[in-house]
Amino acid sequence: MSQAKPPIYWISDYLTPDDVLNHAVHKVILHKHTQYQEMWIVDCGTYGKGLILDGIWQSSTGDDFLYHEALVQPACVHHGDPKRGLVLGGGEGATIRELLKWKNMERVVMVDLDREVVEACKEHLPEMHQGAFDDPRVELVIQDAVAYLDATPAEWDVIISDLTDPIEHGPSFKLFTKEYFAKAQKALRPGGYFLLQAGPVSPPSMAMHIRLVSTLKAVFKYAHSYHIHVPMLGHPWGFILASDSPINTRPVPEEVDKLLAEKTNGKFKMFDGVTLLGLMNSPKHIREAIAKETTVYTLEHPPVFSTQELPH
Amino acid sequence: MSIWFTEELHPYYRKGLRVKQILADEQTQFQHVQLVETEFFGRAMILDGIIQLTERDNMGYHEMIVHVPMLAVGQPKRVLIVGGGDGGSLQQVLRYPSVEEAVVCELDRRVVELSREYFAASFGDPWSDPRAKLLVRDAFGYLEENPAQFDVIISDTTDPIGMAERLFSDEFYKLMVRALAPRGAAATQCEQPFFDTDLIKQIYQSAKALVKNPAYYYANIPTYPGGGIGFMYVSDTPWENGLKTPYPPGVNQYLNPEIHKAAFALPEFFRKELYG
Numbered sequence: 205m206s207q208a209k210p211p212i213y214w215i216s217d218y219l220t221p222d223d224v225l226n227h228a229v230h231k232v233i234l235h236k237h238t239q240y241q242e243m244w245i246v247d248c249g250t251y252g253k254g255l256i257l258d259g260i261w262q263s264s265t266g267d268d269f270l271y272h273e274a275l276v277q278p279a280c281v282h283h284g285d286p287k288r289g290l291v292l293g294g295g296e297g298a299t300i301r302e303l304l305k306w307k308n309m310e311r312v313v314m315v316d317l318d319r320e321v322v323e324a325c326k327e328h329l330p331e332m333h334q335g336a337f338d339d340p341r342v343e344l345v346i347q348d349a350v351a352y353l354d355a356t357p358a359e360w361d362v363i364i365s366d367l368t369d370p371i372e373h374g375p376s377f378k379l380f381t382k383e384y385f386a387k388a389q390k391a392l393r394p395g396g397y398f399l400l401q402a403g404p405v406s407p408p409s410m411a412m413h414i415r416l417v418s419t420l421k422a423v424f425k426y427a428h429s430y431h432i433h434v435p436m437l438g439h440p441w442g443f444i445l446a447s448d449s450p451i452n453t454r455p456v457p458e459e460v461d462k463l464l465a466e467k468t469n470g471k472f473k474m475f476d477g478v479t480l481l482g483l484m485n486s487p488k489h490i491r492e493a494i495a496k497e498t499t500v501y502t503l504e505h506p507p508v509f510s511t512q513e514l515p516h
Numbered sequence: 517m518s519i520w521f522t523e524e525l526h527p528y529y530r531k532g533l534r535v536k537q538i539l540a541d542e543q544t545q546f547q548h549v550q551l552v553e554t555e556f557f558g559r560a561m562i563l564d565g566i567i568q569l570t571e572r573d574n575m576g577y578h579e580m581i582v583h584v585p586m587l588a589v590g591q592p593k594r595v596l597i598v599g600g601g602d603g604g605s606l607q608q609v610l611r612y613p614s615v616e617e618a619v620v621c622e623l624d625r626r627v628v629e630l631s632r633e634y635f636a637a638s639f640g641d642p643w644s645d646p647r648a649k650l651l652v653r654d655a656f657g658y659l660e661e662n663p664a665q666f667d668v669i670i671s672d673t674t675d676p677i678g679m680a681e682r683l684f685s686d687e688f689y690k691l692m693v694r695a696l697a698p699r700g701a702a703a704t705q706c707e708q709p710f711f712d713t714d715l716i717k718q719i720y721q722s723a724k725a726l727v728k729n730p731a732y733y734y735a736n737i738p739t740y741p742g743g744g745i746g747f748m749y750v751s752d753t754p755w756e757n758g759l760k761t762p763y764p765p766g767v768n769q770y771l772n773p774e775i776h777k778a779a780f781a782l783p784e785f786f787r788k789e790l791y792g
Contacts, residue, residue, distance in 0.1 A: 210524040210565060212550060213535060217517050229519075232541050259517035 211249070217261050217438055220408050225438040227254065227261065233328055238320035241368070245328045251436050253329060255296060257321065257368050264436045265331040268298050271441060273475040274432040274483060276302035278445055279362045279397040281460055281480060282452065285467060286361040287311070290391065292349040292379070293367035295321040297333025303362065304339055305468045315345045315352045322346070349379055353387035363388050365400045380416060381501045385423040385446070397447045398424065404439030405431045405490060412507050413442040414490075415499040420446040422500045428453060429494055430483045453484040521552060525566055525675065525741055526711060533557060533567070533739065539634060544626040546679065551634050557739055559634055561602060563627070563674055570739050571638050574604050576770040580735040580779060581747050582608035583771050585668045585701035587758030588751060592667035595619070596695065598655040598683065600672035601627035602635060606642040609670070611764035618648050621655040623679070656682065659691040667697050671704035676715065684715065686722040693726040693750060701751035706732065708742045709786040719748055720790055728752040732790055733779040735770065755780065
């Protein structure tokens with residue numbers, strides 16, 4: 205342990221009813237019930253500070269780069285020269301931070317429903333946003349993601365859907381459906397890419413992720429699952445890249461590195477050409493599950509279960 | 517996800533309470549105070565990581581630390597509470613119509629303020645009783661200044677760590693006995709027979725050198741280590757005198773005549789250790 209004093213609380217994250225990841229809390233930095241959800245920002249010791257929304261561990265400053273670089277950069281590399289980026293959710297500001305690494309990025313809009321969460325992250329998690337909210341290219345819109353997508357013209361090169369998990373009573377519940385993805389598709393410019401934060405892919409918890417792949421395949425010409433290990437989330441965490449333009453699952457590392465050197469500020473901790481090649485290639489059991497899956501989530505039949513339910 | 521408060525007073529033993537909500541969390545001049553709403557035990561106050569009381573099980577502690585010496589004395593008039601900033605002991609003391617003055621010597625004003633705010637449902641507001649007198653100061657000096665003044669002294673303290681360590685010393689017991697009026701009685705928070713055998717033996721030896729009838733007794737409190745806590749009764753007056761005294765007005769939730777007697781019955785291993 206990095207601290208001599210015992211933690212003041214333990215937050216037990218039930219990965220399954222039988223498997224618990226305990227996070228130490230050395231200090232509660234903030235705890236509040238916002239209009240939409242319960243939020244905590246805590247000092248979790250070794251991994252720095254953590255953000256928890258509606259009882260689900262969102263991110264920690266010690267490993268958020270693994271999550272956010274993997275969330276944003278593959279879509280940007282596939283586009284090649286993104287100029288307009290839209291982020292749906294992404295309260296911490298780390299997602300827009302990643303988009304702003306692209307030199308030709310002209311405009312980044314972040315749409316988040318919960319102003320109180322954004323304000324709290326701005327104040328208490330500078331390690332994550334790194335000043336991104338103050339960048340003149342960034343516009344913060346406090347609005348429902350669906351309402352924003354309904355109104356926006358087709359002007360986006362990259363759309364990142366970084367929403368909280370679709371727990372039944374949470375605010376993001378309906379944003380994991382075919383109807384929602386079709387709105388995102390319409391909002392893309394030709395050659396644009398959509399990226400979905402798509403839940404855990406550990407063997408007992410991957411069903412929702414797999415069904416989200418089949419749902420995106422019902423909307424976009426191409427949809428590709430990948431994931432990364434983010435230690436504090438407990439599960440390997442899944443993403444889905446979707447587009448009507450092709451997805452290259454065998455990128456040539458040297459070409460990717462050349463593109464990054466040319467078009468970005470190069471400030472990546474984990475991401476480069478070799479990393480992208482690795483990311484795009486998932487193990488067999490996941491590929492097989494995707495090949496077999498036929499479920500499509502719709503507004504009529506949305507995902508209805510939490511991935512991290514508490515055992516009774 | 518669930519939130520657990522886990523107490524690690526001993527490096528070999530842990531206990532945890534499921535937390536529903538954090539009510540207050542602050543670093544006072546003296547200590548870290550946590551007030552939480554727990555899943556089963558209601559509200560709990562935690563000082564420097566150690567559970568001090570919960571709504572659900574504090575009555576055993578407060579009734580036993582207060583009534584055993586109060587009943588033994590019979591008609592106590594002046595009472596001193598050392599520590600006791602939560603007000604639970606004060607509430608029990610004030611049940612006695614004979615009490616004219618109850619002085620609480622508490623080092624940390626914030627413990628009193630936070631308890632008044634969060635434990636009003638359990639304790640009412642004993643501080644508003646005109647007989648109650650709060651002194652925000654260290655008890656040592658106060659005891660020194662007040663020899664032979666108190667019919668009953670209740671030492672309702674935290675554990676012997678840091679600033680409270682002196683309250684478990686021979687020096688403290690000498691001062692405390694000196695502050696007792698003739699035929700007065702004291703009771704002290706005196707830890708756990710399994711975990712703190714040596715400390716309790718040492719305190720018993722101190723008490724034995726000072727008074728005729730010291731005795732150790734015990735109460736079940738699920739949220740304390742080992743599921744309970746003991747007290748040292750310190751007086752020339754035998755504790756058995758209290759068995760004949762009628763209870764004060766108000767309702768007991770823990771104490772009854774059988775418990776009163778049984779509390780002094782010690783498990784054989786511990787009886788041998790303590791009384792030889």
